[in-house]
Amino acid sequence: MNGERLNWPEIYSIGNECSEKYVNSRDTDSPIEAHDIVAAGISDLAGTYDISRNSFIAHVVFFTVEGMGIVKYPGNKRVLTRGDIMIVPAGCPARYQLYGNNWKTVWFDLANVNSWGWLKNREISVHKAKYLDQIYNVMNAIYNEIHSQELESKTLADHLTSEIVIYLKRELNFEIADYSKHIRTRLEKLFQTVNHQLQLPWNVELLASTAAISPSHLYTLCREHLGINPMKKVNQLRMQRARMLLYQTSAPIADIANTVGYQNQFNFSSAFKKQSGISPSLYRKKIRSSGVL
Structure with a gap:
């Protein structure tokens, strides 16, 4: 997938049958730029439409109003129909094409700054x-107001822009909740796999490969959604299992060390004492005398 990302094509092909209504341009005084919206518009697409970007500096948000389009990205593709909102965070390779006879969209390019910066590092x-x-x-x-010469057209355009920003934030806040649930589920699945195979030599690269994401992205997700880095989570699971085995079994310390993924008893005992404050053997004596795990 990394090779596909590196070789992602750059294409810009829009045929004569397509029409675009921009709500910002050099020829108009658009209020949207004050809200860190780089560009926005309404597109009525037909015939030839093929846009592909290896990496784009802004977050792209598409709403499908009519017809169908398709977005392709490394390892996946999605057909977009009426009512779909698609979010492509800055830096993500993506290709947008017509899927059928027509595709009407409302779209926004959001600056990758504080106002919308929380969209970065997303899928x-x-x-x-x-x-x-x-x-x-x-x-x-x-669009009508910024091209109008009517009384107070700029004031009304400003007011309408505030409305569109509110609606946009509502849509994206819904996406945040949905995305957060998806990520938490994905991380839970990853660390369930780890917990079932604690004896493996887990490191960030192996964790990331198991989760099918990059090591840096895994680190970011764990910090954002778990509050700790990936290997700290692995060590927590190892120590939880070790404490259970020390309490429930009479297995030698060396065997427990191997079971929870340590190469030797010394490394395990050092890690256990660092977290618990006492050695594994002393912990076993104390826990069995108190009966509290």
């Missing part, structure tokens, strides 16, 4: 939008 995701019609209608209204 590409798709879910159903809650505010699709509101977002589509308000975006059309913003």
Whole structure:
């Protein structure tokens, strides 16, 4: 997958049948840039549409209003239908294409800064939008106002932009909750696997390979969702198992050390004493006399 990512193509092909309504450009005074939205618009796509980026500096958010499109990314692809919101965090390779006769979208490029920076280090995701019609209608209204010469058109465009930012944040906050649940489940599955095979020589590279993500991404996810780094979590599991075995069995300390993944009794005893404050043999005596694990 890393090779696929490195060789991801750069393509920009938009045919004459496609139409775009931008709510920001050099020719208009758009209020969206004050909210760290790099670009935004409404696209009515037909015929030829093929955009591929190896890495993009902004977070891309697509809402499908009508028709179908497809997003392809390393190791996966998703067909997008009415009501889908797709989020492509900055730096993720992705390719967007028409899937069928037409594809109408509302889209946003969000700056990778504090306002939207929490989207970084995420995976590409798709879910159903809650505010699709509101977002589509308000975006059309913003477009009309920034191209209007009517009284107070700028004031109204500012007001409408505040609305669109609220709807956008609502959609993305929904995504945060859904994404967090997905990540917690994924981490739980990873460390269940570890707990079932504590004797293996676990390191960050092996953990990341088991979870099918990069070591740096695994480290970030563990810090964000577990509050500790990956190997600290592994050591916690090893010590939990060791304490249980010391209490429930009469197995030699060397055998317990091997069972929970330590190469020798000395390394295990040092790690155990560092965490528990006493040696494994003394812990066994105390725990058996008190009966409290």
